[in-house]
Amino acid sequence: MKAIKFLFSPFIFGLAFMGPLIAELIVLADLGLSSGTPLIVGLIIGGGLGLIAQARGSWIWVKPS
Amino acid sequence: MSEALSRTELETLSGPELDALERKIAGKYMHRIPWGAVAWGLGNLTVWLSLWPLVLLEILPIAWAFPIAVLTVALSYLPSHEAQHSIIAREGHPLRWLNELVGHLSVIPFAQPYRVLKATHMEHHAHTNNPELDPDYAVHAKDNWDFLKNSILRRQPGGAAQQAYGAALERVGKGNLLLDALAYNFVFLAVLCAMAWTGHAIEAALLWWLPKHIAQTYIQYYLSWAPHHPGIRQERYGQTRGFMSKAGNLLSMGMQYHIVHHLYPRIPLSSTPAAFHEMKDILEIRGCDIGQWADGSR
Known part of the structure; x- marks a missing residue:
């Protein structure tokens, strides 16, 4: 059960889907990165957002009542 | 008259x-077979599926495909709804297979399992507007903006979007259908991630992930909130209301x-x-x- 919950967790979604998505958006927007590759930056942002969403129970900061 | x-x-x-x-x-x-709904359900799925190769082969720009994807995902629920009520063909009818085929296939773009939708929808009909037993009760909100806020908040990781459906399935002894939901969620996530890691994250986001969220809001608004608002009457002639939409009937x-x-x-x-x-x-x-x-x- 814990493995299933982890699989569908915001952290996994942030890392596995949002990370590459953010990387593609960085490339598309032609953002010049001072350090790191778009994928690394995407994974850090996506994974970070996922962790925050997991901790707060919300992707949009506002907690569901 | x-x-x-x-x-x-x-x-x-x-x-x-x-x-x-x-x-x-x-x-x-x-007792009429809604052939239009059959064509709609299967045709709509075909259009949505065709968007993927058309976009990936760069035949159709993603900017054009995105609104079509939103439309097709939004249109994917109602043919299945006809099947949920066995309107296309009842049990025992020679075309029962078609009823079930449309039910299962048409909601693929919506990434929801037919059997779960059917079981929970029957509970909605049996207990409309009952705060404890209607799986769709949480959609109620005082006005349009409250509905939108509620809809977005309920699907957050800590929200209660799926809890009512799971509880309804357990209550009617169909907890096993949660496996369907699990399988659909897994395939949805796996496709999104596989696309993302092969360099097609934007395509996956605009053909499925974002359209699904927009469609979910739209479907909840018109199928759940608007016709049941304010959701305080539970008797046969008070469960729903008639309304004239500025958006028109379609x-x-x-x-x-x-x-x-x-x-x-x-x-x-x-x-x-x-x-x-x-x-x-x-x-x-x-x-x-x-x-x-x-x-x-x-």
Whole structure:
């Protein structure tokens, strides 16, 4: 059960889907990165957002009542 | 006008007489195979599926494909809804397989399992507007903006979006269907991630992930919130309301006449407007809130 919950967790979604998505958006927007590759930056942002969403129970900061 | 009887004449009829007349009208619209819904469900799925190769092969720009994807995902639920009520073909009918085929296939773009949708929807019909037992009760909100806020918050990781459905399935002894939901969620996530890690994250986001969220909001608004608002009556003639949508009947997905669907779920969606207008006076006498369709309110 814990493995299933982890699989569908915001952290996994942030890392596995949002990370590459953010990387593609960085490339598309032609953002010049001072350090790191778009994928690394995407994974850090996506994974970070996922962790925050997991901790707060919300992707949009506002907690569901 | 009902069976050529005027409103005044209808008001003189007894309860059982009104009931018989209402059922007679409803009967005229039932037992028809909604071939339009069959074509809609399978055709809509074909269009949505075709977007993927068209976009990946760079035949269709993603900017054009995105609105089509939103439209097709939004349109994917209703054909399955016809199947959930066995409107296409009842059990034992030679075309029962088609009913189940449309039910299962049409909702693929919506990434929801037919059997879960069917079981929970039957609970919605059985317990409409019951705070404890209606799986769709949490959609109720005081106005449009409150609905939107509620809809977005409920699907957050800590929200209660799926809890009511899971509880309803457990309550009716169909907890095993949660495996369907798990499998669908897994495939949805796996496709998104596989696309993302092969360099197609934007395509996955704009063909499935974002359209699904937009469609979910749209479907919840027109199928759950609008026709059941304010959601305080639970009796047969008070569960739903008639309303006149500024978006028109097509864009409001035929839900202006949802009263007819709750009273006679076997009437196909395409026939609910005609059935509603034919039994409108009876419904009003019965205590239905027919909204702006009432003669005096226009």
